[in-house]
Amino acid sequence: MKITIQEAAKHVNEEVTIGGWLANKRSSGKIAFLQLRDGTGFMQGVVVKSDVSEEVFSEAKNLTQETSLYVTGKIVEDTRSDFGYEMQVSNLEVIHVATDYPITPKNHGTEFLMDHRHLWLRSKKQHAVMKIRNEIIRATYEFFNTNGFVKVDPPILTGASAEGTTELFHTKYFDEEAYLSQSGQLYMEAAAMALGKVFSFGPTFRAEKSKTRRHLIEFWMIEPEMAFMDHEDSLKVQENYVSYIIQSVLENCALELKALERDTSKLENIKAPFPRISYDKAVEFLKEKGFDDIEWGEDFGAPHETAIAESFEKPVFITNYPKDIKAFYMKPDPERSDVVLCADLIAPEGYGEIIGGSQRIDDLELMEQRYKEHGLTGPAYEWYLELRKYGSVPHSGFGLGLERTVAWLSGVEHVRETIPFPRLLNRLYP
Ligand code: 4AD
Numbered sequence: 001m002k003i004t005i006q007e008a009a010k011h012v013n014e015e016v017t018i019g020g021w022l023a024n025k026r027s028s029g030k031i032a033f034l035q036l037r038d039g040t041g042f043m044q045g046v047v048v049k050s051d052v053s054e055e056v057f058s059e060a061k062n063l064t065q066e067t068s069l070y071v072t073g074k075i076v077e078d079t080r081s082d083f084g085y086e087m088q089v090s091n092l093e094v095i096h097v098a099t100d101y102p103i104t105p106k107n108h109g110t111e112f113l114m115d116h117r118h119l120w121l122r123s124k125k126q127h128a129v130m131k132i133r134n135e136i137i138r139a140t141y142e143f144f145n146t147n148g149f150v151k152v153d154p155p156i157l158t159g160a161s162a163e164g165t166t167e168l169f170h171t172k173y174f175d176e177e178a179y180l181s182q183s184g185q186l187y188m189e190a191a192a193m194a195l196g197k198v199f200s201f202g203p204t205f206r207a208e209k210s211k212t213r214r215h216l217i218e219f220w221m222i223e224p225e226m227a228f229m230d231h232e233d234s235l236k237v238q239e240n241y242v243s244y245i246i247q248s249v250l251e252n253c254a255l256e257l258k259a260l261e262r263d264t265s266k267l268e269n270i271k272a273p274f275p276r277i278s279y280d281k282a283v284e285f286l287k288e289k290g291f292d293d294i295e296w297g298e299d300f301g302a303p304h305e306t307a308i309a310e311s312f313e314k315p316v317f318i319t320n321y322p323k324d325i326k327a328f329y330m331k332p333d334p335e336r337s338d339v340v341l342c343a344d345l346i347a348p349e350g351y352g353e354i355i356g357g358s359q360r361i362d363d364l365e366l367m368e369q370r371y372k373e374h375g376l377t378g379p380a381y382e383w384y385l386e387l388r389k390y391g392s393v394p395h396s397g398f399g400l401g402l403e404r405t406v407a408w409l410s411g412v413e414h415v416r417e418t419i420p421f422p423r424l425l426n427r428l429y430p
Contacts, residue, residue, distance in 0.1 A: 006040035008075050008085040015090070017072045018043075021098075022063045023124070024105060032060040034089070036071060041255070042124055044078070044086040045071050056091055066098035066122070082258050117421060118430045128256035129417055132249055133406045137201070139248035140222055143241055144199045149224060152191040152198045154184030159380035162186050163327060167206045180205035183399060185329075186384050188225035189360060192395055193387055199224040201402075211425050212302065213414040214352045216403055218423040225397035231331075231341040231359040234396035235317060238345060238355055239272035241400070242315060246270050249409050262411040266349060269313065276317040279339065282308055299325045302352055309346045315354070317343040328370045330358040341396075351408035357398025364388040 003016045020038035027033065034045040047060040063069070073089040103119055113120045120126055144151070159176070161168055162183040169180040184200045191198045200223045208215055224241075226234065246267050250257070257264055277285070286294050286304055294304060300318070309316055320339040323332060330340035342358035361367045367388050371381065406418035416422040421430060 004040040005036070005038045005043045005083075008041075008043060008083075008087075011075045012077060012085065013074060015072065015074050016087075017070050018087070019070050019095075020068070021122070022065055022067050022069065023122075024065065025063055027061050032057070034060060034063065034071070036087075037122070037124075037127070041083065042127075042259075043083055044081060045073065045089045045092075046086055047089045047092075051088070052090060056089075059092060059094065060089070063094075064098055064101070065104070066101040066119075068095040068098070069093060070095065082255060114416065114422075114427060115430075121420060124259050126417065128253075128259040129406065129410045129412060130420065131256045132253050132260075132410050133402070133418060135249050135253050136245050136402065136405060136409065139245045140199075140201065140241075142248075143244045144224065147197070147237075149197040149199045150191075150195045152188060152195065152200055153202065154181065154187035154191075154200050154223075156181050156203065159378075160186065160376075160384075163206075167208050169205045169207050182206055183221065184223050185225065185397060185399065188223050188397060189384070189395065190387055192225040192227045192397070193391070193393070196228075197224070197226045209425060214302065214404055214407075216415050216419065216422055216424065219415075219419070220402040221399045222402060223397060223399045225395065227393050227395045229396045230394050231343070231396055234357055234359065234398060235276070235319075235343060236272070238317075238343075238357060238398055238400075239274045239315075242274075242345070242355075242405075243270060243272045245405070246409065257410075260410050260412070262409075266313075267409065270315070270348075274314050274317055274345070275312050276319055276343070277308065278319050279321045282318050285311075297322050297324065305344075305346050305352055306350045309348050309350070313348060315345050315347050317345055319343040326358070328374045328376065329360050329367075331361045332366075347404070347408045349408065349411075351404060353401075354404045354408065355398050355400045357396065359394065359396040362388060362392045362394055364392065 001016050003011055003018060005018060018038055020036045022034055023037045024035035030049045032047040036043050036045050047057060049057045070093045071089050072091040073087040075085055075087055078084060078086040102116055157173060157178050158181050159178060161179060162185050171178050181204055183204055188198055188200055203218055204221045205218050250264060250267060283294060283296050286307060289307055320333055321342055323338055323340050326340050326342055330342050333339045333341055340358060344353045345355035347354045367385060403415040403418040407415050416424060
């Protein structure tokens with residue numbers, strides 16, 4: 001019977017066949033330990049000289065890394081390994097011999113690994129990160145579907161900018177100028193007026209000249225938008241959503257977290273509610289900490305965010321930023337027009353901002369005034385104003401950056417390892 005490694009637990013003491021690749025190998029005169037991987041997981045196959053034909057043993061000893069093969073044998077429990085099972089191999093059949101696989105168990109430099117990303121993805125660590133990414137996506141759909149949200153897909157090719165014009169990718173759209181989407185938000189606001197509570201999940205693009213561990217040129221964002229919900233309501237959804245994905249990853253990715261040596265004690269207690277600090281208080285706090293490079297009205301950089309996050313064990317919301325450093329659509333605080341009803345959610349352990357969100361301006365006149373201040377004109381923007389013309393309601397939304405969240409939960413240093421094929425400032429291949 002053909003099974004996958006993932007199904008091994010259901011076939012203890014049975015003779016089965018697994019199609020896979022040789023990830024690594026150790027052998028002595030009498031025994032060969034094959035590290036097998038099949039896409040669903042990693043498992044050891046043990047080939048004992050006295051139990052197999054001479055031909056099979058010699059083939060096992062000569063297997064090269066990443067050779068593809070079918071292995072047949074009995075699944076047995078193996079309490080010493082993280083996986084818990086191994087195969088006592090009785091036969092193997094080589095499908096394709098791999099020679100001179102470039103990624104060996106020795107240490108390679110990052111650029112070398114990035115040049116071989118198409119192969120690097122096969123490693124145990126990268127496999128674990130991709131599985132955690134998948135679990136976050138799965139839990140995201142589950143969370144929003146069970147909470148009454150409808151999935152809506154905004155366009156990727158757009159005629160308008162959502163997050164400022166300096167980071168736009170331009171492209172030709174027949175005779176017109178178009179951009180790759182920086183955020184689906186404006187469309188999601190229209191969708192919320194049609195469907196109430198909506199969320200999107202898709203790629204977004206920022207032509208940012210930032211070369212940091214947190215920046216990608218192409219990244220995936222989850223963007224919920226909710227009619228009849230104010231800023232406070234939105235913060236509650238955010239903390240419940242983030243708690244939900246953490247608990248899902250802890251529950252369903254134990255093997256992967258172990259393979260990554262993630263200290264899960266840092267995640268286990270992260271449950272809603274999350275602490276909050278206003279921008280005003282955050283500036284005061286930073287000054288007390290000795291940061292003399294920040295004044296009220298300036299945006300925080302990574303060192304500022306990290307210093308704030310360090311005083312909390314859970315993610316922290318920094319709320320009510322000055323209006324002038326935030327996007328045109330954010331609603332001013334009714335009690336103080338120099339700040340807006342927004343929040344950034346900063347992850348612990350230096351992983352930085354994972355969510356940006358706000359209550360949106362719902363007043364037509366104020367939105368028209370903002371358009372003037374930001375020089376937004378033309379048909380690409382007019383439709384957005386109409387949302388404030390016909391039955392405008394209070395509404396809020398946010399965007400969670402998938403890759404930064406994967407980096408945090410996996411405990412990997414750099415976002416380049418959290419997306420299958422990262423697009424970075426100097427990298428478009430593979
Ligand atoms: O704060 P941002 O720019 O918010 C928006 O785009 C809003 N329109 C979202 C909304 O309200 N619907 O981005 C949201 C999140 C950030 O918190 C961060 O996690 C991620 O997107 N992000 C990036 N991730 C990787 N690389 C980049 N260059 C990123 N820029 C933003």
